[in-house]
Amino acid sequence: MPHVGVGITNDGIESLNLYKELYDGILEGWHGFKSSQTHISNMNPDDLKPFTISQETINKYVKSTRVRAGRSINGLSLPAFTDAKDRAEVETKLKECFKGLSDDADLKGQYYGLSTMSEEMTKELRGNGNLFQEPTGPALLAAAGAGRDWPNSRGIFCAESRKFFIWVNEEDHMRIISMEEGGDIVAIFKRWSKGITTIKKLLEGMGSGLQFDEHFGYIHTCPSNLGTGLRASAMILLPLLSDALTPHQLEDFAKKFGVQARGGNGEHTPAGPGGKWDISNYQRIGFSEVQLVQKMIDGVEALISVEQKLEQGIDIKTAMGSHADILGETGGFPQWTTHKCLVRKVMDKPMYEKFSKLKTSKGFTLD
Numbered sequence: 001m002p003h004v005g006v007g008i009t010n011d012g013i014e015s016l017n018l019y020k021e022l023y024d025g026i027l028e029g030w031h032g033f034k035s036s037q038t039h040i041s042n043m044n045p046d047d048l049k050p051f052t053i054s055q056e057t058i059n060k061y062v063k064s065t066r067v068r069a070g071r072s073i074n075g076l077s078l079p080a081f082t083d084a085k086d087r088a089e090v091e092t093k094l095k096e097c098f099k100g101l102s103d104d105a106d107l108k109g110q111y112y113g114l115s116t117m118s119e120e121m122t123k124e125l126r127g128n129g130n131l132f133q134e135p136t137g138p139a140l141l142a143a144a145g146a147g148r149d150w151p152n153s154r155g156i157f158c159a160e161s162r163k164f165f166i167w168v169n170e171e172d173h174m175r176i177i178s179m180e181e182g183g184d185i186v187a188i189f190k191r192w193s194k195g196i197t198t199i200k201k202l203l204e205g206m207g208s209g210l211q212f213d214e215h216f217g218y219i220h221t222c223p224s225n226l227g228t229g230l231r232a233s234a235m236i237l238l239p240l241l242s243d244a245l246t247p248h249q250l251e252d253f254a255k256k257f258g259v260q261a262r263g264g265n266g267e268h269t270p271a272g273p274g275g276k277w278d279i280s281n282y283q284r285i286g287f288s289e290v291q292l293v294q295k296m297i298d299g300v301e302a303l304i305s306v307e308q309k310l311e312q313g314i315d316i317k318t319a320m321g322s323h324a325d326i327l328g329e330t331g332g333f334p335q336w337t338t339h340k341c342l343v344r345k346v347m348d349k350p351m352y353e354k355f356s357k358l359k360t361s362k363g364f365t366l367d
Helices: 013-018 021-031 056-061 084-099 121-128 185-205 239-244 247-255 289-313 317-329 342-346 349-355
Strands: 062-069 108-115 155-159 164-168 174-181 229-237 261-262 278-280
Touching: 013 021, 021 164, 062 185, 062 289, 084 108, 084 155, 084 185, 121 349, 164 185, 164 342, 174 185, 185 229, 185 289, 229 342, 239 247, 239 289, 239 317, 247 261, 247 278, 247 289, 247 317, 289 317
Parallel strands: none
Antiparallel strands: 062 174, 062 229, 108 155, 155 164, 164 174, 229 278, 261 278
16 A cells, blocks of 8 residues: 555656656655666566575475566556546456457466455465455545545456466556465466566556556656656565564665565564564565566575575574674664664764763663
8 A cells, every 4th residue: 555654646647747757756755766767677577587496495494486467557546546437447447358368378367356255265364365455544545645536446357376466446447466475486477477577568458558657667656666666575485584684684784685574464563373474575666577476586595595504503693694793783883774763863982982981770771
């Protein structure tokens, strides 16, 4: 959903370019993407370099993997700004596109409207995390108006394989998802790429297409998703690494490899059962789809390598190699994490050295 830290949505290419200075400032602040840069796209799965360790080993640690991204249709308002007419047109166009998937064994399936979905299908989709909910409360998506006329003209296309889904009129016109158990990321990305490319061609055959801008890339409701909108993620078990590092240390360690680590209950929370972490790319723009998936592949493999060293009885500092600096030292000036902290802003090294020599009447020190 649109990130509250961004604080704004958009209505497509026109609004992005009309208020370009504002959105460019947001993109540079969020992603470091400059106003002079051009976005690049590459969805060719042949350009991916797979894991260098065996698939059997990968599947020991990786429980499931998914690739997802949003896309928006030319000439139609995005969900936060749309009216019932445009929303219905999005659904009508996509339902026609879904008929064009019927000859592909990987992609063929059925569309289920939220307003007419059976209780059985609702239960299935909710159980596997593929049922999106009405935006409510103070969240940005709800405040921006994306929940109007709920649940009309909204639904989910489900492939028979249950490895490919398309959400219709949620945060974006489409959210395209490819997923399966285990860590065969090449097969998952290939299915996702085939699905999104096929939908694009079918829309173009209707005289329409996908919203794309040479600077902003593929258009999404939330500026944080502009560019590729792509998130490639793996649910991975790292029990020993989870015991050896604090959640913030593990997050910082993951960033060393260009990926984001989320705990069992989201960002900045401890690991889930069995040391489970959600590892994903955190960038969206300035890199191609292939490059972002490659970051996830390389990051997951690096984290598994450290977990394997811990399994062999190697100590955490040696296992982390040159990245062990995030462990810091016991006592001494703090080795700050990358998270926001007012103490970090106020206390510099001279202040620490001054106060570290003091004790309270009960013997407590600053450390």
